[in-house]
Amino acid sequence: MTRTDTRVGPATARPTLDRARPFWTGRRRDQLTGYLFIAPQLLGSALFVILPLILVVWYSLHEWNVLAGTFTFVGADNYAALADDANLGAVLRATGLFSVGLVVFNLALALLLAVLLNQKLRGTIVFRTLFFSPVVVSLVAWTIVWGFLLQDNGGINGLLDTIGVDGPNWLRGETTAMLSVIVVQVFKNVGLNMVLFLAALQGVPGELYEAAEVDGASRMRQFWRITVPLISPTILLTSIITVVGSLQVFAQIAVLTQGGPGTSTTVLVYYLYQQAFQFHHFGYGATLSIVLFGIVLALTVLQWQMRKRWVFHES
Amino acid sequence: MKRGKGIRAVATALTGVLALSACGGGKAEDAGPASLRVTVWSANEAHLKLFNEIADEYRQSHSTVASITFDPLPFETYTTALTTQIAGGNAPDLAWVFENSAPDFVASGALLPLDDTLKKVDGYQYDDLSPATLNLWQHDGKLYAYPFSTSPFGVFVNTDLLKQAGQKTPAELISAGQWTWDAALAAAGAAQAATGKAGLVIRDFDYKGWDNLSTFWTGWGAQAWSEDGKTCGFASPEMVEAMTALHKAIFTAKALPGPGTTVDFFAGEAAMTISQISRASLLEDGGFGWDLVPLPAGPKGPYSVVGQAGIGVLKQSPHADVAADFLAFLTNPTNSAKLAQFFPPPRQSQLTAETLAKTNPKLTPEQLQTVVIDGITNGVVKPSHAGQAEISQQVRAGLDPLWKADADVKTVLDGVCAKIQPLLAK
Numbered sequence: 001m002t003r004t005d006t007r008v009g010p011a012t013a014r015p016t017l018d019r020a021r022p023f024w025t026g027r028r029r030d031q032l033t034g035y036l037f038i039a040p041q042l043l044g045s046a047l048f049v050i051l052p053l054i055l056v057v058w059y060s061l062h063e064w065n066v067l068a069g070t071f072t073f074v075g076a077d078n079y080a081a082l083a084d085d086a087n088l089g090a091v092l093r094a095t096g097l098f099s100v101g102l103v104v105f106n107l108a109l110a111l112l113l114a115v116l117l118n119q120k121l122r123g124t125i126v127f128r129t130l131f132f133s134p135v136v137v138s139l140v141a142w143t144i145v146w147g148f149l150l151q152d153n154g155g156i157n158g159l160l161d162t163i164g165v166d167g168p169n170w171l172r173g174e175t176t177a178m179l180s181v182i183v184v185q186v187f188k189n190v191g192l193n194m195v196l197f198l199a200a201l202q203g204v205p206g207e208l209y210e211a212a213e214v215d216g217a218s219r220m221r222q223f224w225r226i227t228v229p230l231i232s233p234t235i236l237l238t239s240i241i242t243v244v245g246s247l248q249v250f251a252q253i254a255v256l257t258q259g260g261p262g263t264s265t266t267v268l269v270y271y272l273y274q275q276a277f278q279f280h281h282f283g284y285g286a287t288l289s290i291v292l293f294g295i296v297l298a299l300t301v302l303q304w305q306m307r308k309r310w311v312f313h314e315s
Numbered sequence: 316m317k318r319g320k321g322i323r324a325v326a327t328a329l330t331g332v333l334a335l336s337a338c339g340g341g342k343a344e345d346a347g348p349a350s351l352r353v354t355v356w357s358a359n360e361a362h363l364k365l366f367n368e369i370a371d372e373y374r375q376s377h378s379t380v381a382s383i384t385f386d387p388l389p390f391e392t393y394t395t396a397l398t399t400q401i402a403g404g405n406a407p408d409l410a411w412v413f414e415n416s417a418p419d420f421v422a423s424g425a426l427l428p429l430d431d432t433l434k435k436v437d438g439y440q441y442d443d444l445s446p447a448t449l450n451l452w453q454h455d456g457k458l459y460a461y462p463f464s465t466s467p468f469g470v471f472v473n474t475d476l477l478k479q480a481g482q483k484t485p486a487e488l489i490s491a492g493q494w495t496w497d498a499a500l501a502a503a504g505a506a507q508a509a510t511g512k513a514g515l516v517i518r519d520f521d522y523k524g525w526d527n528l529s530t531f532w533t534g535w536g537a538q539a540w541s542e543d544g545k546t547c548g549f550a551s552p553e554m555v556e557a558m559t560a561l562h563k564a565i566f567t568a569k570a571l572p573g574p575g576t577t578v579d580f581f582a583g584e585a586a587m588t589i590s591q592i593s594r595a596s597l598l599e600d601g602g603f604g605w606d607l608v609p610l611p612a613g614p615k616g617p618y619s620v621v622g623q624a625g626i627g628v629l630k631q632s633p634h635a636d637v638a639a640d641f642l643a644f645l646t647n648p649t650n651s652a653k654l655a656q657f658f659p660p661p662r663q664s665q666l667t668a669e670t671l672a673k674t675n676p677k678l679t680p681e682q683l684q685t686v687v688i689d690g691i692t693n694g695v696v697k698p699s700h701a702g703q704a705e706i707s708q709q710v711r712a713g714l715d716p717l718w719k720a721d722a723d724v725k726t727v728l729d730g731v732c733a734k735i736q737p738l739l740a741k
Contacts, residue, residue, distance in 0.1 A: 066402040067423035069631075152575035169575045172522075172718065258523065261715035277395050279705040280419075282402065
């Protein structure tokens, strides 16, 4: 305001001001440099995350017949169809079962392995490498090999046979098929969570255990009262990663069971793939992906909100 | 990461394709030299060699065609991959279409009508095409795909394995007038018991591709659905009888390998397999002794089942007219005779044992007559229906409880009809 008031007239005042304050000030240069640095990431996110997200919402409002090349606006019809979908209940049950099974098995095993491999014993580095190596193996290759092992006449039943056990037909029974898919996925990724837990365990100060020992606390009590609270931020991180990952499972189902037997392993991502790419219901497939988005968002927000109650540095 | 990471991956996968289609869909005329791409199911070297030879010959006389590529897509996911390419605006110029997706493709308007192009080519002899082979590919009186392969199912036999098990060969059973399913399953069960190898494999069934079971149940007079496609046939008495026989053969007689077991006949792991003659190329010279015989007779007498595949031109193609012209060349009488060694042609003049023998060195004139020619003449086409992918998925899921030793066949089949009847009635 002061600057405007002192002007004699715009025509005479402006050159004086421009000379006094050049456009490319140091601050603007810094801002431009910053924007240029984040531009590739921003562009990538806009093209491959934001735009597809908007498009999914748009497609969910349409009936798109790929073969006929028709694209008809149907409003909320696809959302209304969710209520009439006789398979959706079974699909959500299978999704929930898979997620719970995966998260519980994965986190428990990862923590157990991390605690064991945190001991100062010979050979732990070899075991760490062994348990982590599946993480870097191609997911599809890993699953195909497991597919051979899990066949009725495959390696696992062959091994059981040598000790006189008649193994089940793993991928053909409803319970064993779901269990097999969970175990294959747990062994694939448990190494990642194990490494995260291991890093967290090594950050727990040793003097806390020494003090607890002096106070007469048992090993189990030390674990629950010292270790678990101090690594709780890592437990939060791994549980979020694992829950989100469990809802994305696709390749294992596609390779091992194709959603069967029956619909026992048809999880939501595989179901939306079937609807969109096999049955050509692209609009309904997009609607199912919105449902998936809602579930992931809700679970993540829930975990984030609950962190204050049990994560050590958050309360 | 924490907010919606899951949906990002899924949404990117799903809509990346869809977004591409928004950018790349629709037909765009292209005046430059045409590069044609043909999607096919087979990656077999012998098949592709012959395709490429014909394509090279065509290019020599058509300078406007820069290249013709045959693009093999995996058999199991062929139709899904093809429709994904179409959705992504990356449709091939020509595409192989299986009989189970024929109604969807033919009625959708995705394919170019071919009658006019084929009829105007000199020496094409359009009227030589057997009308029975064209039915599946016509809509409103127009032909939308050329019935490239009308391939009857037969039984390939590992005669070495059957002899080793002390069993009569199918050829001997045929001579004695005893080539029935009862005899075939008994021989298969005995071969399994004696050699430890599998008895009979229904190829590509694998307890998922149920439409291949039509090669079995047709012998009992059963059908997946009625002729008009409106009524489910799985709960019919004929189907219950057929599936009961199959269930006993699998779980009691062990004549067929059970679920979750991978067996390859062509690697010498089974005594018999039901397959199409295009698979004869998998038989290696100097391997086991083999024979090819017609399907055994069922309780309703002798029968045949044919699998069909057509090749159509995608309307989306910027070179659709050139593609149609190439298809006319690929299927003219001369090339049709060459292709007959793998893909039985729809041309009546070429459906003689003498003609087929020239290009089928592995098959005897008798095999060609009894399996191929008689099969095409009298065969029932494998099940096909509009929206078959969805129906097929429901049937697969519905049949899963059948593949257990203690299954109640009638209850399971009633359940299949409960699942698919609403879809059939649409």
